[in-house]
Amino acid sequence: MPELSGFRKWGHRWIEVDRDGLPALHSAFVCGKKYCNANASLWQFQSAKTRCTVLRATFIALSESRWLRAVAERSRLGQRVSTRFVAGKEVADAIRAAAAMNQIGASVSIDNLGENVTNAEEARASAQLYHQLLDEIAADKLNANVSLKLTHMGLDADEKMAYENVRGLVAKAASMSPKNFVRVDMEGSPYTQRTLNFVHELHRVSSNEDSVGTVIQSYMRSAERDVEKLLSERIRIRLCKGAYKEPEDIAFQKKSEVDASYVKLMKVLMKSGVYHGLATHDETIIKEAKAFATRENIPRNAFEFQMLHGIRRDLQQSLVKDGWGMRVYIPFGTEWYPYFMRRLAERPANVFFIAKNLLRK
Numbered sequence: 001m002p003e004l005s006g007f008r009k010w011g012h013r014w015i016e017v018d019r020d021g022l023p024a025l026h027s028a029f030v031c032g033k034k035y036c037n038a039n040a041s042l043w044q045f046q047s048a049k050t051r052c053t054v055l056r057a058t059f060i061a062l063s064e065s066r067w068l069r070a071v072a073e074r075s076r077l078g079q080r081v082s083t084r085f086v087a088g089k090e091v092a093d094a095i096r097a098a099a100a101m102n103q104i105g106a107s108v109s110i111d112n113l114g115e116n117v118t119n120a121e122e123a124r125a126s127a128q129l130y131h132q133l134l135d136e137i138a139a140d141k142l143n144a145n146v147s148l149k150l151t152h153m154g155l156d157a158d159e160k161m162a163y164e165n166v167r168g169l170v171a172k173a174a175s176m177s178p179k180n181f182v183r184v185d186m187e188g189s190p191y192t193q194r195t196l197n198f199v200h201e202l203h204r205v206s207s208n209e210d211s212v213g214t215v216i217q218s219y220m221r222s223a224e225r226d227v228e229k230l231l232s233e234r235i236r237i238r239l240c241k242g243a244y245k246e247p248e249d250i251a252f253q254k255k256s257e258v259d260a261s262y263v264k265l266m267k268v269l270m271k272s273g274v275y276h277g278l279a280t281h282d283e284t285i286i287k288e289a290k291a292f293a294t295r296e297n298i299p300r301n302a303f304e305f306q307m308l309h310g311i312r313r314d315l316q317q318s319l320v321k322d323g324w325g326m327r328v329y330i331p332f333g334t335e336w337y338p339y340f341m342r343r344l345a346e347r348p349a350n351v352f353f354i355a356k357n358l359l360r361k
């Protein structure tokens, strides 16, 4: 095996790469140059259908590779590129990023990156870190809540233990003054029903009512039915399009269908009288939400827009400036790889921009 690490020439510049980083950087350039249109989102490749489907499927498949994950998360280059979407490795990094967002008028949801934990010890450590997060948010009086994944709390290792971990966190959030809130993120379809059932169960504990909510993905054909059921119990929902690769029988595949489903559900949520989150960077949909709120006399603080850390900061700031609720989702931690790959899947142009930025440094 040739020695790959060291300084490499790329264009007119020299950059330092470690042994694991070079193939990754090379793939980034090939994918980026070949496929990326700077302004397109994943879904906008519909006209070049095959290309879009292949790219999205490729990134999502890569996001599930345990081997690549181990290599990337260890490599120095990987750690450098992850900063595009990830606030840092430590709780202190997330707290600092949250304070900066609060300063510009946006609230925050902090996510400790990690998923598909396979042993009880790791799951308990993940839950413990969320306890620390809730304490630090309170100590610093931040306008922030937390988002977590059930598989990070150990769902694949021991379902009962995972539920106990989350139960403890929601109870803690509910007992704080002021109360805090735990959002249970939505993962791939094997976990959808279990996530919904568990959130319903948690929410039925009367002291938990304002302290737990979940996520609906508009690409799921079951989304409308699930929204109806959550709303019947006034459970807070984050509406997003969905970030996983799902088969056609359970999820819409076309952008037009996913968007139409989003807009339809968004209107139902906005009129429900419950405080929900509209998670999207899609400007057309955001415009439609604003127009709908104005038409229906829905106050600007009766719901919130939500966006990811590092994506469309311009839009985040302009929504805050115009008085709309805005929450930024801040991920941190060492297990950034699956999250990062899903962000590439959403917008392949990111590959090229990240590679370009690396060369600028």
Ligand code: FDA
Pocket (backbone or CB within 6 Å): 039, 040, 041, 042, 043, 184, 185, 186, 187, 215, 217, 238, 240, 241, 242, 243, 244, 279, 280, 281, 282, 283, 306, 307, 308, 311, 312, 328, 329, 342, 343, 344, 346, 347, 350
């Ligand atoms: P779309 O993909 O159509 O993109 C619209 C525009 O947004 C693009 O043209 C581009 O300008 C910009 N954009 C979108 N993604 C970008 C990216 N990665 N980089 C740069 N620009 C980008 N999913 C899930 O399955 N479960 C969950 O729990 C969550 N949670 C969640 C929380 C929050 C706060 C957000 C914002 C998103 C999620 N998601 C999620 C991810 C979500 O399902 C979806 O994959 C992404 O938000 C991308 O979809 P958009 O709605 O932004 O639209």
